[in-house]
Amino acid sequence: MAQLVASMPGSSTGSVVVTDHLNYWGGGRREVRSGDGAQPSEPVFEPATGRVLCQMVPCGAEEVDQAVQSAHTAYLKWSKMAGMERSRIMLEAARIIRERRDNIAKLEVINNGKTITEAQCDIDTAWQCIEYYAGLAPTLSGQHIQLPGGAFAYTRREPLGVCAGILAWNYPFMIAAWKCAPALACGNAMVFKPSPMTPVTGVILAEIFQEAGVPVGLVNVVQGGAETGSLLCQHPNVAKVSFTGSVPTGKKVMEMSAKTVKHVTLELGGKSPLLIFKDCELENAVRGALMANFLTQGQVCTNGTRVFVQREIMPQFLEEVVKRTKAIVVGDPLLADTRMGGLISRPQLDKVLGFVEQAKKEGARVLCGGVPFTPSDPKLKNGFFMSPCVLDNCRDDMTCVKEEIFGPVMSVLPFDTEEEVLQRANNTTFGLASGVFTRDISRAHRVAANLEAGTCYINTYSMSPVEVPFGGYKMSGFGRENGQATLEYYSQLKTVMVEMGDVDSLF
Numbered sequence: 001m002a003q004l005v006a007s008m009p010g011s012s013t014g015s016v017v018v019t020d021h022l023n024y025w026g027g028g029r030r031e032v033r034s035g036d037g038a039q040p041s042e043p044v045f046e047p048a049t050g051r052v053l054c055q056m057v058p059c060g061a062e063e064v065d066q067a068v069q070s071a072h073t074a075y076l077k078w079s080k081m082a083g084m085e086r087s088r089i090m091l092e093a094a095r096i097i098r099e100r101r102d103n104i105a106k107l108e109v110i111n112n113g114k115t116i117t118e119a120q121c122d123i124d125t126a127w128q129c130i131e132y133y134a135g136l137a138p139t140l141s142g143q144h145i146q147l148p149g150g151a152f153a154y155t156r157r158e159p160l161g162v163c164a165g166i167l168a169w170n171y172p173f174m175i176a177a178w179k180c181a182p183a184l185a186c187g188n189a190m191v192f193k194p195s196p197m198t199p200v201t202g203v204i205l206a207e208i209f210q211e212a213g214v215p216v217g218l219v220n221v222v223q224g225g226a227e228t229g230s231l232l233c234q235h236p237n238v239a240k241v242s243f244t245g246s247v248p249t250g251k252k253v254m255e256m257s258a259k260t261v262k263h264v265t266l267e268l269g270g271k272s273p274l275l276i277f278k279d280c281e282l283e284n285a286v287r288g289a290l291m292a293n294f295l296t297q298g299q300v301c302t303n304g305t306r307v308f309v310q311r312e313i314m315p316q317f318l319e320e321v322v323k324r325t326k327a328i329v330v331g332d333p334l335l336a337d338t339r340m341g342g343l344i345s346r347p348q349l350d351k352v353l354g355f356v357e358q359a360k361k362e363g364a365r366v367l368c369g370g371v372p373f374t375p376s377d378p379k380l381k382n383g384f385f386m387s388p389c390v391l392d393n394c395r396d397d398m399t400c401v402k403e404e405i406f407g408p409v410m411s412v413l414p415f416d417t418e419e420e421v422l423q424r425a426n427n428t429t430f431g432l433a434s435g436v437f438t439r440d441i442s443r444a445h446r447v448a449a450n451l452e453a454g455t456c457y458i459n460t461y462s463m464s465p466v467e468v469p470f471g472g473y474k475m476s477g478f479g480r481e482n483g484q485a486t487l488e489y490y491s492q493l494k495t496v497m498v499e500m501g502d503v504d505s506l507f
C-alpha cells in the first residue's frame with residue numbers, strides 16, 4: 001500500500017487497481033484465509049466508472065480475535081507511556097499524513113467518488129485531528145481532593161483498553177482519524193472496521209501510525225460487513241465501540257455491546273433543518289444551503305436537507321439556489337474543477353432516485369436535477385452519477401422531508417413565523433445538526449438554543465473544525481467526536497483514596 005500511495009501522482013480515474021491486502025494487524029498487512037466457513041470476498045467499486053477497484057476480504061472470528069489480541073499487547077505498552085511520548089509519535093503520524101496528503105486523497109476519491117477538492121480537505125482534517133489530540137495527550141490529568149484528618153483522594157484519568165471503531169463509507173479516512181486520534185491520545189489501542197464499500201484508505205492510516213512509532217499492533221484494521229462488525233461488538237476484550245452509521249445499525253451495535261457492558265459512542269444519521277429568515281444575507285444563505293446539501297454528493301450525516309425558507313423571500317431564494325445547483329459541475333472527481341462526483345454505489349444511486357420519484361408522487365415539484373447523469377467522458381459512462389436536485393412544494397409529511405435520503409436532494413419548505421418553524425424543525429426523531437440564517441443576533445441565539453440538535457450553525461453550514469465537539473441529540477446518537485469533550489469518551493476515572501491515620505473500623 002505504501003508503494004501504491006507513492007505511485008499515485010500520475011494516476012487518473014479508471015486506472016488504479018488495488019491488489020494489496022487490506023486487513024492489518026500485528027504491524028503488517030494480513031492475508032485472510034478463504035474457503036471453508038470463511039465469508040466470501042466482495043467486489044469494491046470505483047463510483048466514477050462503476051468498475052471493480054479491488055476485492056474486500058472480510059475477517060471472521062479468528063482474524064478479529066488476532067487483531068484484538070494484537071491491540072491488547074500493544075495497549076499494555078502504549079498505556080504506560082507518558083502523554084508527552086504519545087504526543088511525539090502522534091505528531092509524527094500527522095506529519096506523514098500531511099506529506100502524503102495528495103496521494104491519500106486521490107485514493108479516497110477513487111474509492112469513494114467524492115471530488116479531489118473535498119478529499120484533500122478530509123485528509124487535512126484527519127492530520128489536524130491527530131495533531132490536536134497529540135496536543136491534548138500530555139494534558140490528561142486527575143484531581144486532588146483533600147479529606148478530613150489529612151486523608152485525601154486523587155483521581156487518575158485512565159484509558160479504557162482496546163477500542164473498536166465501526167465506520168461509514170462517506171468519510172473513510174477522516175472518520176478513522178476522528179476515532180483513532182482521541183483513543184490513542186488517552187492511551188487506548190484501536191481496531192477499526194471500515195465500511196465494506198470503502199476498505200482502501202483506512203489501512204494506510206494504520207500503516208502510518210506504525211511508521212510513526214506506535215508499539216507494534218496498536219492500530220489494526222479488520223475488513224468486513226455486518227458479521228465482522230458484530231464480532232467486534234461481542235468481543236470480550238473490546239472495551240468500547242465507537243460507531244458511525246445508520247440509526248438501525250446503531251441500535252444493534254448498542255444492543256450487542258450491552259451484553260458485555262461496553263462503552264458506546266453512536267454517531268448516527270440525521271435529517272437536519274436549515275432555517276432561512278427573511279432578514280438574512282440572501283447570498284450567504286444560498287451558499288449555506290448548497291453547502292448543507294451537496295457536499296460528498298449529498299451523502300453527509302449533518303446535511304441540512306430540510307430547508308425552511310420564510311415565505312416572503314421564497315421566490316428570490318429558489319431562483320438563486322436553482323441557478324447555482326444547475327451550475328454544479330458533475331463528472332470526473334479527480335479533476336480540480338469538478339464539484340460533484342459519483343454516489344457510492346449503484347444501489348445507493350437507485351435508492352436516491354427512488355426518493356425523488358416518491359417525492360413527485362407525493363406532490364413535490366422538481367425544480368432541477370434528480371435524474372441519472374452521464375458525463376461526456378466515455379470512461380465515466382457506467383459511473384454512479386446523478387444531477388443535484390432541488391424539490392419545491394414540499395410538505396412536512398412527505399417521505400423526502402421525513403427520511404434521510406443520503407444523496408444530493410434538497411427539500412425546500414415555506415414558513416411564516418419563528419415559533420412555527422422551530423416546532424416543525426424539531427418535529428423529527430433525528431437531532432444531529434441544524435442551521436439558521438438571519439441578521440438578527442438575538443433571533444440567531446434564541447433559535448440556536450431552541451433547536452434540538454447536537455450542532456447549530458449560525459450564518460454558515462457544514463464545517464466541522466477538530467477543536468469543536470461533534471455529535472448528536474435524540475436518535476442521531478450520543479457521545480462526541482473531536483474537541484476536548486471526546487477525551488471523556490475514551491477514558492475513565494479511577495479514584496484513589498488515601499488514609500494517613502489509623503483505620504476507623506466499626507468492627
Ligand SMILES: NC(=O)c1ccc[n+]([C@@H]2O[C@H](COP(=O)([O-])OP(=O)(O)OC[C@H]3O[C@@H](n4cnc5c(N)ncnc54)[C@H](O)[C@@H]3O)[C@@H](O)[C@H]2O)c1
Nearest residue numbers: 167168169194195225226229230245246249267268269301
Ligand atoms: N453522525 C455521524 O457522524 C455520521 C457520519 C457519517 C455517516 N453517518 C450515517 O451513516 C449512514 C450511512 O452509512 P452506512 O450506510 O455505512 O451505515 P450502516 O449503518 O449501513 O453501516 C455502518 C457500518 O456498520 C457496519 N455494520 C452493518 N451492520 C452491522 C451490524 N449488525 N453490526 C455491526 N456493524 C454493522 C457496516 O459494515 C458499516 O461499517 C447514514 O445514516 C449517515 O447519516 C453518520
Ligand SMILES: C[N+](C)(C)CCCC=O
Nearest residue numbers: 171300301302462463464
Ligand atoms: C465534516 N462534515 C461535513 C460535517 C461531515 C462530518 C461527517 C459526517 O458524515
